[in-house]
Amino acid sequence: MPIPESDPRLRLLKTAFVIYYHADLAKARQFLLDFGLSIVQERHGEEIYFAGYSSEPYVYVARQAKPDSEFGGAAYEVESHEELEKASKVADATSIFKLDGPGGGEAVTLTDPAGHKVHLVYGQKQKQPDFPDLEKLTINYEDDKPRKGRFQRFTHRPAPVYRWGHYGVTYPEGNFQEIYDWYTSNLALAPSDIVERDEKPITAFFHIDRNLEHTEHHAFFFKRAKPEQKPVVAHAAFEVHDFDIQQLGHQYLASKGYCSCWGVGRVDLIFPKYCVRRRHEIQEHYADGDLVNSENEVDHVPAGPEALYVWGPPIPETFT
Structure with a gap:
């Protein structure tokens, strides 16, 4: 069941793509x-358009910067063309324009109070999903061993990306309520978890609100920047098949000489997932995400290492 027709927020269906310069x-x-x-x-x-093996025509747009690297915003698919028309009436929104990439479609770009771009898209032609040959593993536990006489073998290669799942950004200290209100009043996003320090919110995680329909724990999050830090993108995260594929991808990237920012690890508060972050516009692989709906209560959790992960390498200072 989607959100009621009387809800004034722009009705989101799913994540679409991110743009980086x-x-x-x-x-x-x-x-x-x-x-x-x-x-x-x-x-x-x-310009380069990258896809995963899901039905989205592309999930990442890489463009040549002039001159410096920067985040170009994230895109959500909306329910209808009428939602684009509504979006074009939001303060500082663009008019409706055609998308140049594979699959076509139309879009409206919004700008949040800190200057981050949010793109809303409709009418993209979806592609046929191209699922690679990835086995859904049968796990042998200590007291239940269903896999008998069968073997699980793996290929060393990049972790095939399924789709783009979420992203996060930072904001200047003191802007939490302004940013929270902008996203939750304009877009059909609802909080899943809020992290607090000294009883003040510093990080919020939002899922796409489809009422009773389950969606991923968060499609978007924002956190307070350090005093000397400008508003920036924290990372974009891309879903992969499972933990083994994620770990193989981690090893492949390491073999190519890329520097790991943090991971591999299992996150607890946010949702159970395995992640690896590479310091190149910081990107993340994740798997095993929780699903939530309007019946899930919003947790308010004190900040600290236990709010971030269960196991993994020590948390870098940049993540605390």
Whole structure:
């Protein structure tokens, strides 16, 4: 059951894609291929569209920066063309424009109070999902061993990316309520968890609100920036098949000389997942995400290491 027709917020269906501007587009191109994405359209030296094996026509747009690398915003698919028309009437919104990438479609771009772009899209032609040969593992436990006489073998390669799942951004201290109100009044996003320090909120995680329909624990989060930090994107996260595929992807990236930002680890508060972050516009692989709906209560959790992970390497200072 979707949200009621009387709800004034822009009605979101799912995440669509992220946009990044790269000072070195060729280097970004190679990293994203090693990360497990595939190229579906390329204008050499200008713009590259990357897809996963899901039905989205693309999930990542890499563009040549002029001059510095920066985040170009994230996109959600909306329910109808009428939602685009509503979006174009939001303060500081663009008019409706056509998308240039694979699958076509139309979009409206909103700008939040800190200057981050939010793109709303409709009418993209979906592609046929191209599921790779990835087995759903049968696990032998200590007291239940259903896998008898069968073996599980793996191939060392990049972790095939399924889709883009969520992203996060930072905001100047003191802007929490303004940012919270902007996202929850304009977009059909609802809080899943809120992290607090000294009884003040510092991080909030939001899922796409489809009422009783379950969606991923968060499609978006924002956190308070450090005093000297400008508003930036924290990371974008891409779903992979399972933990083994994620771990193999981690090893593949390490073999190519990429520097791990944090991971592999299992997150607790946010949702049970395995992640690896690579310091290249910080991207993340994740798997095993929780699903929530309007019946899930919002947790208010004190900040600290236990709010971030169950196991994994020590938490970098940049994540605390």
